Amino acid sequence: MPFNILVLSCLAYVVFLFLVAWAVERRADRGGLNGRLAFLRSPLVYTLSLSIYCTAWTFYGAVGYAARSGLEFVTIYLGPTLVFVGWWWILRKLVRIGRQQRVTSIADLISSRFGKSNLLGVIVTVMAVVAATPYIALQLQSVTLSFSVFASPTNDGFAPPGAEATAIWVAGGLALFTILFGTRNLDAKEQHHGIVTAIAVEAVVKLLALLAVGIFVVWGLAGGVADVIARIDASRIADWDLQPGRWAGLIFVSAAAVICLPRMFQVMVVENADDRHLLTASWAFPLYLFAMSLFIVPIAVVGLERMPEGANPDMFVLTLPLAEGQGALAMLAFLGGFSSATSMVIVESIALATMVSNHIVMPLWLKVLPQRAVSGDLRRLVIFARRISIAAVLALGYAYYRLSGGSAALAAIGLIAFVGVAQFLPAMVFGIFWRGATRVGAGLGLGAGFVVWMYALFLPSFGPDAVLSARIFAEGPLGISWLRPYALFGVEGMDPLLHALFWSLFVNTAVFLIGSLLTFPGPVERMQGAAFVRVFDMDESGPRGWSRGIAEPEDLLMMAQRILGDDESLVFFEGEAKAQGKAGYLPDPTPEFMARLERRLAGSVGAATAHAMISQLAGRATVTVEDLMAVASESAQIMEYTARLESQQEELTRTARALSEANEKLTQLSVQKDAFLSQISHELRTPMTSIRAFSEILTEGDLPPEMVANYGRIIHDEAKRLTRLLDDLLDLSVLENGTVQLNLELANLSQMLDRALQSAGHTRPERSFMIHRDLPMENIFIRTDADRLVQVFINLISNSRKYCDATAPEMRIAVRQRAGRVIVDFIDNGSGIPKDKQALIFEKFARLTDQTRAGGAGLGLAICREIMANLGGTITYLPGQRGAAFRVTLPLRLERQAMA
Amino acid sequence: MARAPAPLFLRPASYRRRRRRDAARLLPFVGAFLFLLPILWSPQETARRDTGPDGIYLFVTWALLILLAYFLSRALAAPGEGDDPEAEGGAAEDEG
Numbered sequence: 001m002p003f004n005i006l007v008l009s010c011l012a013y014v015v016f017l018f019l020v021a022w023a024v025e026r027r028a029d030r031g032g033l034n035g036r037l038a039f040l041r042s043p044l045v046y047t048l049s050l051s052i053y054c055t056a057w058t059f060y061g062a063v064g065y066a067a068r069s070g071l072e073f074v075t076i077y078l079g080p081t082l083v084f085v086g087w088w089w090i091l092r093k094l095v096r097i098g099r100q101q102r103v104t105s106i107a108d109l110i111s112s113r114f115g116k117s118n119l120l121g122v123i124v125t126v127m128a129v130v131a132a133t134p135y136i137a138l139q140l141q142s143v144t145l146s147f148s149v150f151a152s153p154t155n156d157g158f159a160p161p162g163a164e165a166t167a168i169w170v171a172g173g174l175a176l177f178t179i180l181f182g183t184r185n186l187d188a189k190e191q192h193h194g195i196v197t198a199i200a201v202e203a204v205v206k207l208l209a210l211l212a213v214g215i216f217v218v219w220g221l222a223g224g225v226a227d228v229i230a231r232i233d234a235s236r237i238a239d240w241d242l243q244p245g246r247w248a249g250l251i252f253v254s255a256a257a258v259i260c261l262p263r264m265f266q267v268m269v270v271e272n273a274d275d276r277h278l279l280t281a282s283w284a285f286p287l288y289l290f291a292m293s294l295f296i297v298p299i300a301v302v303g304l305e306r307m308p309e310g311a312n313p314d315m316f317v318l319t320l321p322l323a324e325g326q327g328a329l330a331m332l333a334f335l336g337g338f339s340s341a342t343s344m345v346i347v348e349s350i351a352l353a354t355m356v357s358n359h360i361v362m363p364l365w366l367k368v369l370p371q372r373a374v375s376g377d378l379r380r381l382v383i384f385a386r387r388i389s390i391a392a393v394l395a396l397g398y399a400y401y402r403l404s405g406g407s408a409a410l411a412a413i414g415l416i417a418f419v420g421v422a423q424f425l426p427a428m429v430f431g432i433f434w435r436g437a438t439r440v441g442a443g444l445g446l447g448a449g450f451v452v453w454m455y456a457l458f459l460p461s462f463g464p465d466a467v468l469s470a471r472i473f474a475e476g477p478l479g480i481s482w483l484r485p486y487a488l489f490g491v492e493g494m495d496p497l498l499h500a501l502f503w504s505l506f507v508n509t510a511v512f513l514i515g516s517l518l519t520f521p522g523p524v525e526r527m528q529g530a531a532f533v534r535v536f537d538m539d540e541s542g543p544r545g546w547s548r549g550i551a552e553p554e555d556l557l558m559m560a561q562r563i564l565g566d567d568e569s570l571v572f573f574e575g576e577a578k579a580q581g582k583a584g585y586l587p588d589p590t591p592e593f594m595a596r597l598e599r600r601l602a603g604s605v606g607a608a609t610a611h612a613m614i615s616q617l618a619g620r621a622t623v624t625v626e627d628l629m630a631v632a633s634e635s636a637q638i639m640e641y642t643a644r645l646e647s648q649q650e651e652l653t654r655t656a657r658a659l660s661e662a663n664e665k666l667t668q669l670s671v672q673k674d675a676f677l678s679q680i681s682h683e684l685r686t687p688m689t690s691i692r693a694f695s696e697i698l699t700e701g702d703l704p705p706e707m708v709a710n711y712g713r714i715i716h717d718e719a720k721r722l723t724r725l726l727d728d729l730l731d732l733s734v735l736e737n738g739t740v741q742l743n744l745e746l747a748n749l750s751q752m753l754d755r756a757l758q759s760a761g762h763t764r765p766e767r768s769f770m771i772h773r774d775l776p777m778e779n780i781f782i783r784t785d786a787d788r789l790v791q792v793f794i795n796l797i798s799n800s801r802k803y804c805d806a807t808a809p810e811m812r813i814a815v816r817q818r819a820g821r822v823i824v825d826f827i828d829n830g831s832g833i834p835k836d837k838q839a840l841i842f843e844k845f846a847r848l849t850d851q852t853r854a855g856g857a858g859l860g861l862a863i864c865r866e867i868m869a870n871l872g873g874t875i876t877y878l879p880g881q882r883g884a885a886f887r888v889t890l891p892l893r894l895e896r897q898a899m900a
Numbered sequence: 901m902a903r904a905p906a907p908l909f910l911r912p913a914s915y916r917r918r919r920r921r922d923a924a925r926l927l928p929f930v931g932a933f934l935f936l937l938p939i940l941w942s943p944q945e946t947a948r949r950d951t952g953p954d955g956i957y958l959f960v961t962w963a964l965l966i967l968l969a970y971f972l973s974r975a976l977a978a979p980g981e982g983d984d985p986e987a988e989g990g991a992a993e994d995e996g
Binding site for chain 2: 070071074078081082083084085086087088089229230232233237238240242244247248251276279280282283286287290293294297
């Protein structure tokens with residue numbers, strides 16, 4: 001097939017995936033995946049996304065593996081089968097912990113379990129990157145190989161580029177795709193619906209491709225099942241010897257890898273949308289593996305028979321259909337292999353980039369610039385760090401591919417990576433089942449296992465004299481013979497892979513256990529240990545690490561906005577405030593709220609970083625060992641009694657808080673009402689007095705006409721002032737009774753704002769005001785009562801003109817649409833409204849200052865609130881915007897029946 | 901955390917539910933045993949090689965395991981599963 005057509009079809013395929021991912025992301029942004037697209041969150045997609053376990057190593061390498069070592073290849077799929085069939089043991093717990101603690105990666109899980117220790121996060125991240133590098137190189141190599149196989153027989157004078165050039169194009173393209181979709185936004189809880197769906201599509205493609213080749217081989221080339229079995233017994237695969245050690249060891253290591261591989265952890269735990277999906281995956285994923293393995297041996301056998309001596313068995317899936325002249329089938333197989341490689345690389349690099357940015361870049365940044373925790377845009381930094389990390393991970397993979405020469409058999413590289421990630425197993429499994437596991441033990445165990453793996457398997461994989469000299473292989477370092485990489489402690493004659501697996505995991509586990517037994521965990525560690533091990537018994541109660549009331553809620557809100565974004569954090573804070581029985585956006589900083597906030601932030605930047613950031617505002621976590629002891633020593637009855645009392649008390653507290661808020665408001669209102677009564681008598685009396693005085697003068701008669709005119713005008717002006725005041729009062733009472741007539745029409749928001757700005761310009765015209773607007777967003781049509789809405793806008797803008805105390809006053813008008821509602825924010829740069837006054841400003845007669853120069857009677861915002869209620873919307877004060885900020889929310893289309 | 905003393909004997913519905921969970925816990929061990937069985941009958945030295953029968957044995961076992969897992973997951977997903985009033989916290993004690 002001509003090379004450029006091949007490239008074109010690859011590109012077309014990638015563009016197709018891109019569109020799938022894009023469409024799903026867009027749907028997910030717009031109010032979730034409900035209705036017709038609900039299946040995208042179904043157990044089916046979850047199971048298919050798990051299939052990134054089957055990389056190009058499975059797709060191409062398994063056949064090669066079978067050609068070399070017979071049925072041994074199947075162990076790589078038997079291990080995961082056992083893990084999934086036994087999901088009740090480990091996976092169920094992992095997924096629940098992942099959801100409850102908002103775990104972002106396997107490094108985050110381990111760091112969070114052992115007291116949110118960032119050092120552990122760093123260790124796991126480094127290990128994962130080192131172990132994944134050869135694996136990514138393997139994917140690049142297989143895509144490159146398949147390109148060269150496919151593209152070589154051309155005779156149109158076009159020479160396909162060399163392997164290096166292909167590999168670099170593939171690596172670059174993958175980096176681009178991953179960056180575009182993996183880091184589009186800093187999602188809460190790190191989920192990527194678009195990518196997951198694209199990967200599910202790729203899973204279907206690779207399964208279909210392998211099945212198609214298999215069916216073609218069994219019923220097309222061979223004569224059916226019986227014939228294939230006969231051929232298997234006749235082929236050289238039948239000479240295969242089952243090595244008991246390797247058989248059991250490989251089943252074990254693949255079982256460990258399916259839990260510990262960063263990409264598997266990503267799709268299995270982090271992207272999990274519902275615990276119950278595991279129920280389906282427990283049988284469907286083994287079924288997928290079964291289907292993928294079914295035709296491997298037949299393909300290998302028929303390939304060995306038909307292909308010329310010396311043909312690379314790793315490429316039989318592709319070369320066999322090509323040699324038989326089945327171009328379309330070969331193309332399908334090619335796309336299947338391409339899918340396997342790309343999906344693996346995409347998810348792996350996302351998982352690794354999350355780990356690198358959360359555990360290396362962010363902590364470094366916070367250490368170098370601690371003040372950045374409370375100022376500066378962190379979201380952009382995190383996303384930028386992820387993008388760089390994705391590119392770096394792929395670059396590392398490419399470098400490994402170039403250095404290793406891309407010659408080793410596919411299966412060998414994959415197994416090296418498997419043994420590497422299996423080092424996470426002791427820390428993870430003991431961590432979720434044993435409360436006695438400690439940070440020191442985990443760190444030492446991981447480190448020891450990693451060193452043994454590096455020394456006994458990873459470095460030797462480059463061959464003698466590449467990294468380790470041939471002398472070290474033969475005599476050991478410095479002539480110490482019991483340290484030879486392939487014969488540690490004098491154990492000779494073991495299979496190198498098994499040897500490394502055994503020693504690394506043995507040393508790892510032993511050091512981990514001894515370290516845990518000898519050390520004493522810190523308080524946070526013990527809390528986290530209890531939360532992980534007893535995840536099914538504990539709802540989110542239990543001791544909390546933060547003390548009450550040190551942090552200012554407004555500071556917390558500002559920090560949350562930098563990580564979660566404005567909207568999300570406002571929604572979160574509002575919900576928390578509501579749960580506490582408070583109105584507005586600022587909940588009390590109770591320990592429970594702080595813990596939930598920390599967990600929420602951990603969903604974006606990892607547990608360790610979130611913990612560190614909150615401690616900068618709230619001080620160190622104040623829980624002590626004594627606190628934990630006190631909790632633990634109380635007897636069961638007391639605990640239960642307390643729990644019941646607590647829940648009652650909590651309810652009482654909530655009611656009391658609501659009552660005291662109401663009471664406070666009432667008292668203040670009563671004071672204000674008295675003040676207003678005297679105010680309004682005053683306001684009514686002043687014009688009345690002058691009207692009376694001047695009209696008395698007029699009735700005396702015989703005045704010069706110009707004086708009559710002058711006095712008449714004064715009387716008229718004063719009467720006008722009276723009327724305006726009475727009009728306002730009347731307006732308010734009409735609005736409050738709901739008897740107002742609304743004049744519904746379609747109106748352009750931008751034009752309404754224009755009108756409002758023009759009218760409000762008459763207020764204090766001597767002040768120059770800078771207005772920032774977002775014209776494209778404003779250009780929407782709203783069905784509402786335009787005059788009333790403009791009245792609200794005028795009020796807000798002229799208030800700002802009156803009260804904004806900045807020397808260079810500015811106002812930003814931001815417009816957004818969300819779920820059929822329009823949100824308009826008016827934010828100025830003044831000093832804002834003090835917190836104790838925020839609850840009052842919308843009340844009638846409320847006035848923040850006693851300055852009468854402002855001229856109003858304190859009715860403006862009260863009228864605004866009533867108007868918005870009549871328009872089916874709301875107006876609220878937005879705290880934490882560094883100035884006075886008001887948010888007007890109204891429906892895009894106001895229906896008549898909704899007006900009542 | 902505190903909990904009321906668990907009842908010594910369970911109602912039939914709760915009892916069945918817990919046995920289903922026991923079955924789910926048992927299944928991987930059954931699978932592991934079956935998958936490791938070839939080690940016993942295929943010591944390295946046998947002259948007779950039978951990759952075909954071995955392969956058939958493995959794939960049939962595999963399919964069987966998947967089938968069992970399927971029925972178990974159906975049973976575990978049955979309505980009522982999960983709201984076992986007698987099961988709170990009592991993961992694997994005596995009868996439950």
